[in-house]
Amino acid sequence: MQAQSTQDFLQSLRQIMQLTDETEIKSELASACERLQQLEYQTKILKMSAYEKRKFNNEYIMMQQNLAKVRQVKIPRKVFSFNTRKLIKQQEIQKIDAEEEVQYVDSRIIRNLQNQTIDLTKNYNDLTPELLQNKDVNIQNLENCVVILPNIETVYISNLKNCQVTSQKISSAFHVENATNCVFTVSAHQLRIHNCFQTTFVIEAGSAPIIEKCSELIFKKRDENGIRFFQEENKWKQIRDFSWLKNAHSPNFEVVE
Numbered sequence: 001m002q003a004q005s006t007q008d009f010l011q012s013l014r015q016i017m018q019l020t021d022e023t024e025i026k027s028e029l030a031s032a033c034e035r036l037q038q039l040e041y042q043t044k045i046l047k048m049s050a051y052e053k054r055k056f057n058n059e060y061i062m063m064q065q066n067l068a069k070v071r072q073v074k075i076p077r078k079v080f081s082f083n084t085r086k087l088i089k090q091q092e093i094q095k096i097d098a099e100e101e102v103q104y105v106d107s108r109i110i111r112n113l114q115n116q117t118i119d120l121t122k123n124y125n126d127l128t129p130e131l132l133q134n135k136d137v138n139i140q141n142l143e144n145c146v147v148i149l150p151n152i153e154t155v156y157i158s159n160l161k162n163c164q165v166t167s168q169k170i171s172s173a174f175h176v177e178n179a180t181n182c183v184f185t186v187s188a189h190q191l192r193i194h195n196c197f198q199t200t201f202v203i204e205a206g207s208a209p210i211i212e213k214c215s216e217l218i219f220k221k222r223d224e225n226g227i228r229f230f231q232e233e234n235k236w237k238q239i240r241d242f243s244w245l246k247n248a249h250s251p252n253f254e255v256v257e
Helices: 003-017 022-044 050-074
Strands: 080-082 102-104 109-114 117-119 136-143 146-149 154-161 164-180 183-194 197-205 210-212 215-221 253-256
Touching: 003 022, 003 050, 022 050, 022 164, 022 183, 136 146, 164 197
Parallel strands: 109 136, 117 146, 136 154, 146 164, 154 164, 164 183, 183 197, 183 210, 197 215, 215 253
Antiparallel strands: 080 102
16 A cells, blocks of 8 residues: 555545535545545555565555544444543554454443344333444354344444344444355445355345355345335445455355345
8 A cells, every 4th residue: 555545545534534514525435435446455456575464464554544443432332442542632543462352342232142032113121223223233153143223323244143133224234244154134334245155135225235255145125115224335345355466256255136
């Protein structure tokens, strides 16, 4: 990655820090996410030395973390807490140590369950649809479960087996890793899928879904009585496989019309 790309991205974050209109802020943050995806994809198709790859990875992590911090400052949410509590100065976005991690700190975590139906469109333990609306949810370590999600901001899913997950509108991103023999029926602006196997995605996508280190995936269009959660083009079948850089179709997924 050229240094100019990094500097341009950081400059765009500084500009977001100056904005006050929430709609404009969310739009610019979504555009920043898109730019990160494009940078990652462009780098995947380039031939780079081991040193260049390490340099890119460090810069990419730094940009991801700066983006997360800007989002936390401009659209505060309790779901995230950074190891360092210092907020970003508006005049300058500071580079973050690549070892710094984002941690989940509140109760919007569903984890370590088997053989259950978790319907978050209704009251579930101390979670209510009102509490979850336009917030983030983290789902971890489920087996043989059914999960129903209301309108939320972002979903982070990891370590699911033999599960079904259905969502209403996910206004930002849907992240899933380490899912096996699952069915996800989701509408999200972005979908990032890692280390998933023998899994079906019935989706409405505002941007091209990205998969990596996956196999035996099936993608279908979400079309329930013509209901759409997003106005823009549904890019459900424009799959990008970062583990398959040849011109031929990736063998890791199938699109079912």
